[in-house]
Amino acid sequence: MEDPLDHKGKIKEPLLSSSTTKGGLRALIFIIVNEAFERLANYGLSTNLILYLTREYGIDAVNGAQILYLHSAATSFTPFIGAFLADTYVGRYFMIGFGCIACLLGVILLWLTTIIPGARPPPCVQFHDSCESASTLQLLLLYSSLGLMAIGAGGIRSSSLAFGAEQLGKRDTLKRAGILESFFRWYYATVSVALFLAMTCILYIQDNMGWKVGFGIPVVLMILSTLSFFLASPIYVKSKAKAGWLDGFARVLVASFRNRSIKLSSQVKDDVYHHRKGSRLLVPSEKLRFLNKACVIRNPKEDLIPDGRASNPWSLCTVDEVEELKSLIKVIPIWSTGVLMSINVLQHSFIVLQASTMDRHITSKFQVPAGSFTAFQLFSSVIWIALYDRVAIPLASKIRGKPTRLGLKQRIGIGILSSSAAMAALAIIESVRRKTAIKEGFSDDPNSVLHISALWLLLYFFITGFAEAFCGIGQNEFFYTELPKSMSSVASNLFEMGLSVSNLIASLLVTIVRNFFKGNDQESWLSSNINKGHYDYYYWLLAGLSLANFIYYRACSKAYGPCKGQEGNATDGGEALTDED
Template sequence: MKSWSTENYPLERCVEMRDSEMDDNATSSHSTGVQTPLLNNFVDGAVDYRGRPVLRSKSGLWRSAYFIIGVEVAERFAYYGVSSNLITYLTGSLGLSTAAAAENVNAWTGTASLLPLVGAFIADAFLGRYLTIIFASMLYILALASLALSTLLPATNLQVTLFFISLYLVAFAQGGHKPCVQAFGADQFDANDPDECRAKSSFFNWWYFGMCAGPTVGIFVLSYIQDNLSWGLGFGIPCIIMGFALIIFFLGTMTYRFSENNEDKSAFVRIGQVFAEAARNWRMTHTAISMEEEACGILPHQGSQQFRFLNKALLSPNGSNEYGTVCNINEVEEAKAVLRLVPIWASCLAYATVFSQTSTLFTKQGATMDRSIGSNFKIPAATLQSFIGLSIIILIPIYDAILVPLTRSITKKPSGITMLQRIGIGILISIAVMVVSALVETKRLKIAREYGSLDDPESVIPMKIWWLLPQYVLAGASEVFTIVGMQEFFYDQVPADLKSVGLALYLSCMGIGNFLSSFLISVVERMTGGDGRDGWISDDLNRGHVDYFYYLLAGISAGAFLVYLYAAKSYVYNRGTSF
C-alpha cells in the first residue's frame, strides 16, 4: 500500500482536512462542553486505501474488524473442511495404512503451518498485507476447486497426483492468508491509544472465537457430507465459501487502516544487517563495546544486557567511531526483540506436538467406537473435533467478560494476566489432555479385550464415542490460553513492520509440532513394532498401545514446560512487563 506523504498527498489538503475536523470538534464542544485534542483525531502511522491520513472516528476498530473476522471464519471453515477428515479419505479412498496416513496428514499440516513464514515475508517486504490476502484468497479458490475435481476422477496415479498437488496448493494459499489477515485485523487498533489498546487485546480473544466458530460448523456439516454423500461435494462447498469470503473482504476496504511504512530499509534488511555487522566485529573487545554503549547512551538494564554481543553491530569495522556507527541502537534493539522470541518459540514445540493429535489419532480412536445415535444415525468420528471449537466458543466469552476484569482488578494489567502466563496455563492443561487421553484409551483397549475384538479391526467396540469428549474439551480449554496467548505475544513483541512475520512464527511453531509428531510416530513405530509384532501405533488400534504414546507425550510436555518456565522468567518484554 502506497505510503502517505506530502508528495502523493498535498500538505494543503491535509491541513484542510485537519481544519475541517477542528471545526467539527468545535461544534461538538459547544454541545458537550468537551474539546477533543486535535492530534487524537488522526491515527499516527496509518493511512486509508488511497494513501490519505485516516480519522480515528471513521476508520478501523470493530467496524473494520468485523469484516476481517468474517473472512477468517470462512477461511477456517474451508481449511478444516479439508483437514479434519483428511485421515479418513487417505485410509479409505486412497487405501493408506493408519501410520502412513497419520504421517501424511502431519506432514501436510506441518507444511501448511510453516508456509505462513513465506506469506508473511512476501507481505511485509513486498506486497503488503491487503494485496497478499487478495492473491492468497484467489489461489485458495483455485486449489479447492481442483481438490474437489480430483475426487471425482477414476482411481489412477493421475487422480492421486492431482489430489496431492491440490492439497499442497491449499497449504500455500492459507500460508499467505492466515498471518496477514490476523495482523491486518490487529492493525485496525492503535496500540498508542489506551482504549484501542484494550480493545486490541479483546480482539485476539474474539478473533479466536470466530476462528473456532467456522471450523465447528465446518466439521459438523462437511464431515457428514464427506462420509455419507460425496467427497467432491465435501471439498466443493469450502470453495464456494472462500468465494464469498473474498467478496466480504472487499466490502470493508474503505474502512480499513493501512500501516504506513516510513523506513528507508525493510525490517528484514535492518535486522539482517545487525547480525551481519555483529558477526563481522566478533573480535571486538568488551571494552570497545562498553565505550560504544556509553556513547549511544545505553543504560545497563536487563534488556540492554541480553544478547549483548549484538551491540558489536554499533561499531565500525575497524573498531573506531571515525565513520560513525554501522547500525543504530534502534536497529540493534529490533534484532534483540526478534532473538528474544526464540527460546519461547522452542519451548512451545511440545505443546504443538500434543495439539496435532486431535486431528489424527483422536479421530482414529473414535472410528473404532460406538458412534450411533438412535437406531439409524451414526456420527462421523471427525465430528468430535468440533467440540474443541464449541468449548472455545463457550470459554472465550467467559474469559473475556469475567476472568480478564477479575484478574485486571488484582494485577492492574490491561489483559489481566501477562501473555506468557496465559501461554503457560494452557501448556499445563495440554499435559492433562494427554493423561486423560491415555486413561480413556486404556479403558477402550480393556473393553476390546473383554469382547474379543483384538483380531477384528472392523468391529465396533461397545463403548460410546462420548468417552472421548473430555480430551477434546480440555484441548479446547488449552487453546483458549496457549494459542490465543501465542498469537497476541508474537504479534505484540516484534517490530512494527514485522507483525505478519510475528504471527507466522507462532504458526511455524504449530507446523514444526506436526513434523515432530510425525517423526515421533515413525520412531515409535520402528522401536515398538516390526518382526511381526504390533507396535504402539498399529493399523489395528485394538492390538496397539496408543495409550503408551500419549503417556510419552505427557512426559515430554512436562519436561518442555520446565524449560518454558525458565525461558518465560528470563524474558524481557518490549514494554517492561514481567512474567
C-alpha cells in the same frame, strides 16, 4: 487518504456512500468475509481428511497422519513466508489475491478427486480385500491440491489482519483505537465461528451426503471468498511494500560479524553507538554483547552520512535493530516449550480414527461425525476463557481485596502441565477402547463400531481446551508484550511458526515410534490396525515428554526473569501472581 473518522472517532457517512473514499468499514467487511470463508473451506476439508485418505486411497492410518502433519506444517509456515514477501516486495493486496487463487485451485483439485473415477484407487474394504495402491499420478494430484491449499492459506492469513488495519488509516491517534480493537474482535470471532461450522456442519454433510457433496461445498465457499475479496478492489487502501524486519535481522548479524574485531569496553556507556533519531534507546543492553558490535561507531566521518544515517547499513546498524534481534533470541527458549506442547494438540488424526470405531450416537437417530469431535476442543477453550475472565479473576480479586490475575509465564506453565494430564487421560481412554475391541472379537477389524461411547473422548478435549486457553493465549500475549512494538508482525507469526515446527516434530516422532517401538507380539505401537497396535503406549510417551517439557519450561522461565511490567508483580494497575517460585 481522506480521514474516514470524524472528530468523535465515528465513521463518517462518505465512507458508506461515496465511491471516491477508500478504506473504512465497508472494506473491512469484505476482508473479514474473505478470511472467514477461506477458513471454513480449508478446515471443512482438512479436519475429516484422515478418513478420506484411509478409506478412499487405502493409505494406512500412520502414513495418512504424517501426510496431514506435513500439510498442517506447510499451512502454518507459509504465512510466515507470505508476511515477509508482502511486507518487503509485493504488498498485502497482491499477496491476499494470490492466496485466494491458489487456495481456490487447491480445493477444486481435491474435489475433482471425488468425481473423476480414475483420480483415486478403485474402491475396496481395507484389511479385507487386496487393495490397489494409489498410482504416482493419483498421489501427485492429491499432493498438488494439498500444496496449493497450504500456499493459498499462507497468502491470505499472512496479510489479512494487517491489510484490514490499513483500511483505517494512520494508527497514531487515539480516536482510531476503538474501531481498530473492534475490528480485531470481530475478525477473531468470525474466524472462530467459521472453524466451528467447518468442524460440525460441513463434516456432517460429508458423513451423510458423501465426499462429492461434502468436498463440493468448500469449493463454493472458496469461490465466494475469492469474489468477496476482488469485488472490493476499487475501495481498498493499498500500501506499498517496504523493507521488512527480516532484512533488519540479517543486517545486524552481518554487521556484527564484519565488526568482530572490535573490542568492546567493559562498560557499555563508554562506547559510541548509532541510534535512530528520536529513539529512547541510546545504548544496547549487556546481554548478548557480541551483537553490540553491529551498532558501534568507529569513525563518524566514514560510518555516517550528513543526515546521520549509516553510510553502509550492512556494516553499521542502530541500537534499536540490535535490541530487536536480542529480544527475539531471548524469547526463543519459551517459544520452544510451546512447540513441544502443541504436539499434544495435533493428535486429531488419530483421535478421529478412534472416534470412528466408537459409538457416536447422541440419540437413536443422530450420531456425531467422527471429525466433529475436534470442535469440542474449540468449545472447551471458549468456556475456559470465559470462566477465567468472568469468574476466576473477579472471585480472586474479591478474596484478596485488590485486582489480581495470574502472571503470563504462570499461565503458560499451567497450560503445559495440563497438556500432560490430557495425554494421560487419552491414553487411559484408548486402553479401554482397545480392550473392548479385543473382547468383542474385532481385533482384526479396525472399521467395526464398538460398544463404547465416544463421549469419553470429551475428557481429553475438556483438558486440552483448558491447556490451550492458558498456554496458547498466554504465549501469544507473551510475544506481543515482550517483543518491541516495531516487531508486532513477528509476534503475530511466532505462534504459527511454532505450530509448523510442532507438526514436523510430530511427524518425525510418529516415524520413530512406528519403526522402533513394538509390543510383545512384534506389532508396532502405531500399527495401521488401530486395534492391534498400542496407541495408548504412544499417548503415555507423549504424556511423559510433556512432563519433561514442563520441567524444561520452569528452567527457561527462571532464566528469562520477570516479564515487562511485572517487576514487583505490578501490572496494569492491579497485581499479578508471581511467575517465579
